[in-house]
Amino acid sequence: MDLTVLGYVIYLLISVVLTVWVARTLSRNGRIFLADVLKGDENLADAVNRLLVVGFYLVNFGFVALYLRQDATIDTARHLLEGLSVKIGIVLLVLGAMHLGNVFVLNKIRRRGTLEREQQPPVAPQAWTPPAGA
Structure with a gap:
């Protein structure tokens, strides 16, 4: 088997396993955060979690x-490992950037919801006063 093809197979296997592991971890641990962002609506949190x-x-x-494409020919095990480390490193950086982007957006939504909850009066007004000068 050509080392380039072997590199493709190893790259795909590692990338798919990493992606599935990160997605499951984020889904399992992010559910509570989503429920808080969505004001305790568990069904909506589960649906948004699945969509994410x-x-x-x-x-x-x-x-x-x-x-996936590799422009340089891989003719030694050293070239194979160097190429794989670059490709998998880039995939890990993209996974991390996507995670940070999701957390940033969800935190903004959560902060906005918290501010809206704090702006509502704790009790209903007791009386109405007409404006001055009327």
Whole structure:
């Protein structure tokens, strides 16, 4: 088997396993955060969580597929390992950037919801006063 093809197979296996592991970890641990962001609506949190996981898979698998191509020929084990380390490192950076982007957006939504909850009066007004000068 050609070392380039072997590199492709190893790259795909590692990238797919990493993507699935990260998606499952984020989904399992992010559910509580989503429920808080969505004001305790568990069903909506589960639905949004599933949609985020599907989007995560689509973007990451698309990137992995597009980044598969190797321009240089791989003729030694050293070149194979160097090429794999660069490719897998880039995939890990993309996974991390996507995670940080998701957390940033969800934190903004959460902060906005918290501010809206704090702006409402704790009790209903007791009386109405007409404006001055009327």
